[in-house]
Amino acid sequence: MTTLATAPALDLRTRFYEELDPLLDAHPDVDVVLAVIGSGYMARAIERHPGRVIDVGIREQALIGVAGGLALAGRRPIVHTFASFLVERPYEQVKLDLGHQDVGAVLVSAGASYDVSAGGRTHQSPADVALISALPGWTVHVPGHADEVAEILHREAAGTGRVYVRLSGQRNSRPRPVDGRLHLVRDGGGAPGVPLVLAVGPMLDTVLEATADLPVRVAWTATPHPLDADGLRALAGPAPVLAVVEPYLEGTSAAAVAAALVDRPSRVLHVGVPGETELRRYGTPRDHAAAHGLDAAGVRRRVTSLLG
Structure with missing residues (x-):
């Protein structure tokens, strides 16, 4: 993968x-x-580009409204705050001020599902990708490495579409291609019909650890929406046994996977943050991953159950 610059291994x-x-x-x-969050980390950008870093204060609906106005005026807004304040709180504005107006923007979130676990439920947003994917015309990127973030940002800054970039505190050890496709990472010996585990974004290293000695192939993507249906069909084969491991609400990709495999008999398992219960705890992100079954041990249990 070509990256834009050589940089240290940052989060x-x-x-x-x-x-x-x-x-x-x-x-x-x-x-x-x-909307305040992040402003303390942007001193150089603010100093060198006066008037181009706009802080609206703690007003998340206005955050999206201002972005929509900038886009209508021909600007390309990059909008940033925690996921719960970027997607959930101003969801009506995302739907109307960007989607209904049919203008583009790049929404970049931090916090992911439970990265800010000490902040409580107000700072957690496992449903963000499902909500954005429910609106027409959006692309969702879930990078797993800092170099991928840089590549996605520069490419999408030069575009015109509506894009959601989900940043997580979890990350993989090396960058992968962020071209919107599915990529085979482990071939499982190359035998036809070997079950496939698809890891989304920063879940790849966890999936590789969880399945190290299991008879599965492992694929990866940083762009779960729109899903690379042709790539999935090519990797899944005529009678797929598939697990999708995603770092947000379990089943978010279910409709896209079902549509891609509609003409094939398949067994599909979705592994993510469970939606039927709410974890009313603080703790650390690692605690939450273990509680939700998204650590290596939990992923291994779920994939082993699929293998029967």
């Missing part, structure tokens, strides 16, 4: 902040819109 959110200054240099039509 995803830090790489986003460090990339903003060169991004604003390279794309004169881009503005950054904030």
Whole structure:
């Protein structure tokens, strides 16, 4: 994969902040819109690009409204805050001020499902990808490495579409291609009919650890929506046995997977944050991953149950 610059192994959110200054240099039509969160990390971008980093205060509905107005004026807004404040709280504005107006923006979240576990339920948003995917015309990227964040940002800053980029505190050890496709990472010996485990974004290293000695192939994507249906069909084979491991609400990708495999007899397991119960605990992100079965041990249990 070609990345835009050689950089230290940063976490995803830090790489986003460090990339903003060169991004604003390279794309004169881009503005950054904030609701306080993140402003303390953008001093260089604010100093070098006066008027192009706009902080609306703790007003998340206005955050999206301002982005919609900028887009209508021909600007390319990059909008940033925690996922629960970027997607859930101003969802009507995302639907109307961007979608209904048919204008583009790049929404970049932090916090993911439970990264800010100490902040409580107000700062957790496992349903964000499902909500965005329910609106027409959106692309969702879930990168798993800081270099992927940089590549996605520069590509989408030069575009015109509606894009959601979900940043997580979890990350993989190396970058992978972020071209929207599914990529085979482990071939399971290459035998036909070997079950397939599809890891989304930062879940790849966990899936590789969980399935190290299991008879499965492992694939990966950073773009779960729209899903690479042709790639899934090619990898899944004529009678798929498939597990989809996603770091957000379990079953978010179910409709897209079902549509891709509609003409094939298949057994499909979706592994993610369970939606039927709510974990009323603080703890650490690692605690939450274990409680939801999204650590290596939990993923292994679920995949083993699929294998029977």
